[in-house]
Amino acid sequence: MAAVRGNGDKRKRILDAAVVEIARRGYYNTTVAMIARRAGVADGTIYLYFENKDAILFALFDRAMSRFIEKGRAQIPQQLGAEHKLRRIIELHLELVGEDRDLAIITQVELRHSLHFMGQLSRNQVRDYLGIIADVVAQGQAEGAFTPEAEPLLAAKAIFGVLDEMATDWILSRRNTRLESKAEAVAGLILGGIRLRA
Amino acid sequence: MAAVRGNGDKRKRILDAAVVEIARRGYYNTTVAMIARRAGVADGTIYLYFENKDAILFALFDRAMSRFIEKGRAQIPQQLGAEHKLRRIIELHLELVGEDRDLAIITQVELRHSLHFMGQLSRNQVRDYLGIIADVVAQGQAEGAFTPEAEPLLAAKAIFGVLDEMATDWILSRRNTRLESKAEAVAGLILGGIRLRA
Amino acid sequence: MAAVRGNGDKRKRILDAAVVEIARRGYYNTTVAMIARRAGVADGTIYLYFENKDAILFALFDRAMSRFIEKGRAQIPQQLGAEHKLRRIIELHLELVGEDRDLAIITQVELRHSLHFMGQLSRNQVRDYLGIIADVVAQGQAEGAFTPEAEPLLAAKAIFGVLDEMATDWILSRRNTRLESKAEAVAGLILGGIRLRA
Amino acid sequence: MAAVRGNGDKRKRILDAAVVEIARRGYYNTTVAMIARRAGVADGTIYLYFENKDAILFALFDRAMSRFIEKGRAQIPQQLGAEHKLRRIIELHLELVGEDRDLAIITQVELRHSLHFMGQLSRNQVRDYLGIIADVVAQGQAEGAFTPEAEPLLAAKAIFGVLDEMATDWILSRRNTRLESKAEAVAGLILGGIRLRA
DNA sequence: GATGAATGAGAGTTCATTCAT
């Protein structure tokens, strides 16, 4: 009965161990043996659950991005106005990244690095995420709340860039501030820009 | 004189070779031998100019960021108004990144990765760059052109994030568009934000 | 009764699977898991029937050589003259080897390899086979049909060598000829030698 | 000056070490580290001279077969009659194989094994050798010394089979007899066959 | 008896670095 848990459990334990180790040392400086030791399994066991070392990293991305998109879908009501939705996205993004520093290091630092050299597998999910933001921008333009001059996808990338930089900055500066605390100010900048309004 | 140039020449050739190889394969998948071969020197010669493999990467960052800041200083007149300065920074950033795709890959992809795992050496220069942008923001607020609500360093990070994402997106999508062509639209977003002006 | 058959059945299925896999890939490139999969049993089940991987190979040789000697005994009447017996042996050898290419590969290629490195277990049976041929040679000499100069065991080895090379050649050249078709010519050579008779 | 020797020397030392180790344990039970240790070089050095472990085995075959064919060419005068030539081939074959037991083990046991599973690379040289014997058979038929009934290539294979079996038998029986001592008797069998002459 | 997930020793191979020339 509980046996079924054993399987999922072990895969999860390997991924959890991988997050910690890779966040701490980077993908290339983390050995499979390190992950195995932290997960409490034998080296060979890793290969029962993942085809090779790369596959662990991909699985990590998958899991992280899925959680991201899923939480976004669950916590942003469809019927909300675009500005509220955008504010919510900004809050959620910073919240989720801020929740698990190790995972954040991986998505901000390793993901970026690997996207380019390990194929495009994971870029698709970033694209999905950008698509969600772009939809909100388009909605805002339809509502007459957002400037019609902005190309939605370009705006989405800009927004993502701001959020991403906040996250990266938070990781690289090892201070102990809460990432979410910036949400209000960031939302102000994104919505209002930097130029003084007449 | 010629001797010194010969010397500097070899160091430069190694760095130039490193840019190409590392951009193509990533730092960890590039061997010292590959760099040596492209530079046209013996493997051992590398170690006459660099203490170890990591040192090559650091030198690469140094050179790239120095060029960046230097060009910025040279091409943005001090007496310009803040908005013009900011527009010029945006143009220059996209221009410079767009000029050398190999170098761009390294600064966008490898730099970020290394910042975290190889110590703070290079982070300082990013900080310098953010400082320059922050100064322009502060200048704009003093001039009454920019919103006084924005904390200059935070705004600088947001601006950097937008530019950085544009650059990263340009690299990851292997399309043949010119990166500079986005400058106008990006400047619009950064200055005016996304919310429709009254 | 059915239980016993079920048992023998599983052992047989494992050996049959082993023949195919080992013939295809060689002993060292065949994993126990491959054999188990083809046999339709679990990996662990193999070890209920064989002490270890080597034991499978030994059992294979045993089975093959037993069939060989057994068929020889059954199909070569004791009262036959030596020359007829020898012709029959030549035919039978080529026939049997030619019947099952997979098994032939194992006896020609793997057996030889293992004879040397896995102990003498199987060499005994080759010796038995050589003994049978040597007896026929001696019988021929007693009958006055074969040359008395030839030392029977040496002659037996020479005969075996010819047959063995024919078999090996047939396996290594992947042509689709029938091995038995060479029997007549081979018998001629063995009996008459290569020198023209006066 | 002597430096040039260093290179050829090292490659030779590796091959010599490989012969001993592989003959003793078989190819698959010999590790690269074992060969390196016996050769007195570091593990990694092996890979400066050979692409991978397989390449060592191939090089061994090449060297062995080249020596074989070369010695054959050097020591068998073209103008000899076919029977003398054939006797000389038989002597030389047994002599050469008998000279270096380790090498013999490899050619008789490992060659055979690998021919089938590692591609056909080396089979070509066996074919060359068979061709040489076949030519002698054809010469003998032209001279009217050998029976015209025998197809030369088939006869060559039969002869090779006899020689090969003698060699294999000599290796597998660990007795201390000299292999060459059988040459006379073997030649008699090959030339005269087993049937008593009228 | 049968299973197959788990083990962990051990394999081949790579590559940053050194140093005799």
Next chain:
DNA sequence: GATGAATGAACTCTCATTCAT
């Protein structure tokens, strides 16, 4: 200064074997 052959530690991955179920 320049070379590049040599090093050997360290990596990823495989697979015969075990044992709890």
